[in-house]
Every structure is written in structure tokens, then in C-alpha cells.
Amino acid sequence: MEVIHTRIWQEQAEPDNAFAALSCHCHGYxxxxxxLAQASWIEYLFLLFRGEAPxxxxxxxxxxxxxxxxxxxxxxxxxxxxxxGGVGGSTSASCLMAALAVGAGASGGAREVFNAMQDWxxxxxxxxxxxxxxxxxxxxxxxxxxxxxxxxAGFDPYGVRCTTPVLQTLAHxxxxxxxxxxxxxxxxxxxxEIAAGLPLxxxxxxxAALRDLGCTPEQGEMLHLMLRLPGAAxxxxxxxxxxxxxxxxxxxxxxxxxGPTGSNNSQAIKSVVEKTV
Amino acid sequence: MNGPQMLExxxxxxxxxxxxxxxxxxxxxxxxxxxxxxxxxxxxxxxxFGITGRxxxxxxxxxxxxxWTHNSYPDARLWNNRVAALAGTARSTGALGIAAxxxxxxxxxxxxxxxxxxxxxLTRAKKMVDEGAxxxxxxxxxxxxxxxxxxxxxxxxxxDERIAPIMAIVRxxxxxxxxxxxxAFEVERILLQGRWRWHINSVGLAAAxxxxxxxxxxxxYLLSMPVFLAGMPPCYLDAAEKPEGHLFxxxxxxxxxxxxxxxxxxxxxxxxxxxx
Numbered sequence: 001m002e003v004i005h006t007r008i009w010q011e012q013a014e015p016d017n018a019f020a021a022l023s024c025h026c027h028g029y030x031x032x033x034x035x036l037a038q039a040s041w042i043e044y045l046f047l048l049f050r051g052e053a054p055x056x057x058x059x060x061x062x063x064x065x066x067x068x069x070x071x072x073x074x075x076x077x078x079x080x081x082x083x084x085g086g087v088g089g090s091t092s093a094s095c096l097m098a099a100l101a102v103g104a105g106a107s108g109g110a111r112e113v114f115n116a117m118q119d120w121x122x123x124x125x126x127x128x129x130x131x132x133x134x135x136x137x138x139x140x141x142x143x144x145x146x147x148x149x150x151x152x153a154g155f156d157p158y159g160v161r162c163t164t165p166v167l168q169t170l171a172h173x174x175x176x177x178x179x180x181x182x183x184x185x186x187x188x189x190x191x192x193e194i195a196a197g198l199p200l201x202x203x204x205x206x207x208a209a210l211r212d213l214g215c216t217p218e219q220g221e222m223l224h225l226m227l228r229l230p231g232a233a234x235x236x237x238x239x240x241x242x243x244x245x246x247x248x249x250x251x252x253x254x255x256x257x258x259g260p261t262g263s264n265n266s267q268a269i270k271s272v273v274e275k276t277v
Numbered sequence: 278m279n280g281p282q283m284l285e286x287x288x289x290x291x292x293x294x295x296x297x298x299x300x301x302x303x304x305x306x307x308x309x310x311x312x313x314x315x316x317x318x319x320x321x322x323x324x325x326f327g328i329t330g331r332x333x334x335x336x337x338x339x340x341x342x343x344x345w346t347h348n349s350y351p352d353a354r355l356w357n358n359r360v361a362a363l364a365g366t367a368r369s370t371g372a373l374g375i376a377a378x379x380x381x382x383x384x385x386x387x388x389x390x391x392x393x394x395x396x397x398x399l400t401r402a403k404k405m406v407d408e409g410a411x412x413x414x415x416x417x418x419x420x421x422x423x424x425x426x427x428x429x430x431x432x433x434x435x436x437d438e439r440i441a442p443i444m445a446i447v448r449x450x451x452x453x454x455x456x457x458x459x460x461a462f463e464v465e466r467i468l469l470q471g472r473w474r475w476h477i478n479s480v481g482l483a484a485a486x487x488x489x490x491x492x493x494x495x496x497x498y499l500l501s502m503p504v505f506l507a508g509m510p511p512c513y514l515d516a517a518e519k520p521e522g523h524l525f526x527x528x529x530x531x532x533x534x535x536x537x538x539x540x541x542x543x544x545x546x547x548x549x550x551x552x553x
Contacts, residue, residue, distance in 0.1 A: 004527070007536035013529035021529055028540040038542055051536075053545040093373050101380070142494055143397035143427070145383060145390050158280030251290040252297040256308035 008048065027051045042066065049219050057178040058213060064176075065209045068169040068202065069224065071231025078103030079232045086236030087247045099232035100225055107149040107157065108203065110224040115153035116207035117217035125184045127191060134195040154204025155196045162189065162199040170205050181208040321345070328499045329492065336450040337490050341500070343446050344483045347439045349507030353516065353524065357382040361509040365516030366524035375509045382505050387480075392501040394427025396484035396494040403460050403488070412460070416467050428461070428481025429468055439479040447486065455489030458482075 010028075011021040024031045027047055035044055039053075042063045046054040054062065072079055081102040085095035103109045123129040133152075140148040151157035170189070174182035185192070185200070185208045193199050203224075210220035239247055296311075298304040304311040306323075307330050315323065321342060325333060333341065353362035357378045364374025383389030402415050419426050431437060447453050461484070465477040483504075487497040516524040 001531065003531050003533040005533050005535055007534075009532060010534035010536065010539075011529040011532055018528035018530060019526060025534075025539055028537040029542045029545075030539070034542045038546070053542065091370060091373060093369070094376070097373070097376065097380075143394045145393055145498065156280075158284050160279055160281060248289070253290055253292045254297050254305060255292060255294040257305055258308060258310055258314070260303060261310050261313040 007051070029053075046213070049223065050214055055178065057176050061173055061176050061178055061209060062213055064169070064173050065206060065213075066227050068165075068173075069206060069227040071234065072202075072228055073231065074235050076103075076228075076231075077105075077108060078228060079235050082232035082236040083239040083247070086239040087242070087244045089240060092233075092236070095236035096229055096233060099229060099236075103225060103228055103232070105149075106146050106153075107151070108201075110221045111146055112149060112153045112203050113207050113210065113224045114217045114221040115149075116204055117211055117215070117220045119153060120181065120207060120211045121217065125181070127188055130188075130192055131195040134192065151198060152196045154201060154207050155193070155198035156201040157198060159199035159201065162193065166200055166202050166205060169202065170200070173205065173209050179209070179212045181211045184208075324503075325500060329496050331491070333490060336452060339450050340443075340447055340452055340486055341490070343443050344479075344486075344501065344504050345507060347443055348479060348504040349509075350505075351508045351511035351515075353512040355505075355508075356384070357388065357505055358509055358512040359525070362512040362516040362524050365513040366519070366522055368517070368521055371510065371513055371517075374513050375506070378509050378512075379502065379506065382502075388505070389498065389502070391427040391480050392484065393494055393498040394423070395429075395480050396427075396488060396492070396497040398426055399428070399457050399461055399464075399481070399484050400488050400494060402464070403457055406460065412463060413467050416464055420473070426464070426468070426475070426481075428484050429465065429477055430473075430475035431478050435474065436476050437478040440477065440482060443479065443482055452486065452489065455486065457485040457488035461485035 008027060010025040012023045014020045014022045023033065026035065026044070029035055029039075029047065035047075039047070040059065040063075043054055043059050045066075046052075046058060046062050074080065074083060078099045081098035082095040085091075085098045090098075104111055106112050106115065119130075119133060123133055134155075138148045138150070138152065149157070156163075170182065170186050173179055174186040176182075182205070185205070189200055206224055207220065210223060215223065294308060296304065296306045296308075303313075306315055307326065309315050315326070318326065322332065322338060325331075325341065350358070353359055360381050361374040361378040364370070364377065385391070398419060402410075402412060402419075405415060406412050416426065444453070447458070452458070461477060461481050465475075465481075468475040480501075483501065484494075484497055487500060492500065
């Protein structure tokens, strides 16, 4: 019989129904018999990804990160995308899919977290390696589906200085006992920013926090996608109620307008198109 | 000019040559009136024009159409199609199921990533061979660096049933002598003679033909995005029209648990060190 192999989830069937679980264990812990009453949501989230119960410090770190990431605000591209779904009355799932698609990106999204965590894997806490790495402009790989960002991962491409929320988040999370990468990042932020020529971004803090939580870059990417969804959902719902007439539509300046059909310009372009066939 | 000043220049407006619509009047598509100078295009021609800004010959279009028709299998077992079908059995919407299925098609071992890798390799290899490089050396180097070559081999079976029917149409349209296509089959010969035994698959064939049509790897990647699309609605509909939950139901016994044995959360939390 074909089966699904899993190290995460164990079920025992109800005696009278093979399709209903009598018990569910997550990494060995009884979900409805024990976790439901005794674990917090953040502890359960950590358990799902890491396979072990978090220490109190780890739970606090993940909880702090979750709060910091929960709502990047309506100016963020991923939330903007979710609002585009909300304002037109698109399905709730499509709003979140829009937020995920945009929030996945290598510039300001989960792929940037993935790339930053790979940098952590390669450079650790060797400042000289970070400095030499940050001095190299990211190169586009034409064989990769991910377009390259124009800036080093974890830094703000349009920042002037490290913003107050980023500093507040870094200070709060780095103070926890289980955060050596964050602590190192706080100590060396100025040197890293000089090397990058850009200020540290929230994504850079998130990457260090996820590393301190023991996540792989793949786990970090996935968690970052998930943790930013609450704000996207709330803002999509808000715009659904606010309505499209109160949502920016913006202006387009067309560089090559052929003009209304029948004009001389339009006829000339039609002729050019036909000649290329 | 610093970062915020650069962004400030773009607030509230988009400067573009890709197009816009004038409500109640007309649509401009890459500099052309959609309802006038592009009025003769079918959907695929317009899709390609949107990607490349170019038109293609009738022979090229016939072959490019085959990429779509010959890659759309209404088989709900296939991972991307299964997403559409699961959406149907779960009574989700068609758009959600098919959009998710299309997104899932951007996979490493099939679809999006392999399409891009394949076209990038073939166009790069063609250029390097033209400059005097040895193709077999390039193939070996690619495999050593990337542990494979996009467009060759398949995850489930070694051969590709699409090659013969697609090549029949390619020959019918007189496009069988394109330089990238020839190189693609030369790569296959090298792979079959070596220890790899990888046949060209439909991605490799499509990548070569697209390159012979003058497309870049990125253009080919975008062109290829809907290639599985036509197979998805049948999977969705079939599941949606059958009783809910009937698609590949999973009894508890189909979960093969391979993790740690049962343990106590209370015990785990009470053994943490006092300073925590």
C-alpha cells in the first residue's frame, strides 16, 4: 500500500472509522489530550517546525518575532497585494495567496530571508567574511526562477538609517538568552551597515532570529511567509468594507501611446506591426 | 539622490511602455491598440506578444501551440493537477484551485525551474560551442556543477511520450533544423552514450525550439507557465462533480509515522532549567 511517510504526525483511527482520528500526536506529544490544554500556540508552532518543545526563551523569541512580523502595514507590497484582493471582493484565500506571492520575493520578502539565512550559514559571526560578502553586488542567475534583488539580503535598499522599529525589535530579541546571532548582529550592526552601504532591515533581524531558533533557511522562509499573513488578512478585510472608490488607483504615464484608433499615428503603427508578420 | 528621494519620484504614478486602458474608449498593449492593430491575434499570439513584443510565423506558432496542447494531461495524480482536483473535492473555487495548481507547477523537478534551467543551458552551450567550446566538456561540467541538466531525464519514467508527436509537427512545419534543436539532440546523444542514460524530455525540446524562435530563457520561462493549464480544469471539474471528499481519501493507516515515540509535554516542560 502506498503511504505518506511522516516524522511529524501520528494518528490512531477511531475503532469504527478509518478516516477519523481517535488521537493525534505531533512529534510524540498528544495534541488534543495534552497540548491543547498545556501548550501555547507559539510553543506548538515551534514544535511543528523544530520537532522539540521550545525553552521559555525560545518561545519568547518566536513570539516576539511573530509580533514584529505580523503586520508590515498597508504600505508593504505583500499587504498591498492582499488589499487589491479585498477591495474588489476577491475570495479570502486569493487575498492571502496574493500576499504570499508578493511576500515571497527576494526583495522585501521571504526569499530575502532565505538568502540572508544562507549568508549566516556561510559567514557565521566572522565579521571579515560579512564585510567581504556584503561588498559584492548580488549577481543574477539566469537559470534561477528567482530574480536577483539589487541589494544585499537583510538590508534596506532605500533606507537612510536603521529605523526605530528595527532597532526596537533587535534590542528586544537580542536581550533574550537564546539569541547569540541577534546579539552579535546588534554588536556589529554599524560595521555591517558600512559594508553594505545600507541600513539593517527588519528582514535581517528576522533572519538572525530564525537562525537562533535553529531553523534552516527553508524553514525560515516558510515561517516568514506565515508570520506576515495576519496583517495582510486584516487589511484585506478592511479594504473590502472600505470599498474600491476609496482605494488608490494611481496614474499611468504611457511612453508609447498610439492614440485613438483612426488617427495617423495609429495607422502608422498598424502598418509597422503588419510588416513584422 | 538618496533612497527615499528616488522612491518619491514614483509615488502615485507608473511610467511604462507596456500599456494601459482608457476606460470606455480603448486599450493600449505594448504600444498598439488592442482592438485595432492587434485585432487579428489569437490568445496565444497575444500572450507571446505580451512577453516578447514580437510576432511569430505561422509555422512557429503551430509548434509553440503544441507545447500547450501536448503538456496538458488531465491526470489528477500529477502533483500540480492534484491540487486543482483537491480544490474540487474540497468544494473550493475553480480559480483558487487552478491558480494554486499553476503556482505549484513552478517546481524544481518539473515545470518552471527546469524550463528555465534547460533554456539557459542550451542557449549558453550554443553560444560557447559557436565560440569553439567542446559540447561534451560543457555537458560534463554542467552535470558536475548542477547535478543534472534541465530538459533531460524524468522523475517517474526514463522516456518522454511527447517527443515523437511534437517532433512530427516540428518536421511538418520545417523547423527541425534549428541550431538549438540540433544541439539539444547532440546533448542527448552524449548523455545516452555516457553513464547518465538521460533522454531529452519535452522541456528540453521546447526550450530548444523556443531558442530557435529567438526567445531568451526568461521569455521561454514565461511562455511555458500555462503549459499544464488545459489539463487542470478537467481534474477540478471531475472532483467537484463527484461527492465531496471522494478524491484520494486518506485513511489513518496511510500515514506511516516514523518519528519519536509518544512522550509527555508536561514532563518536557517541567524538566527545563530553573533560569528559564
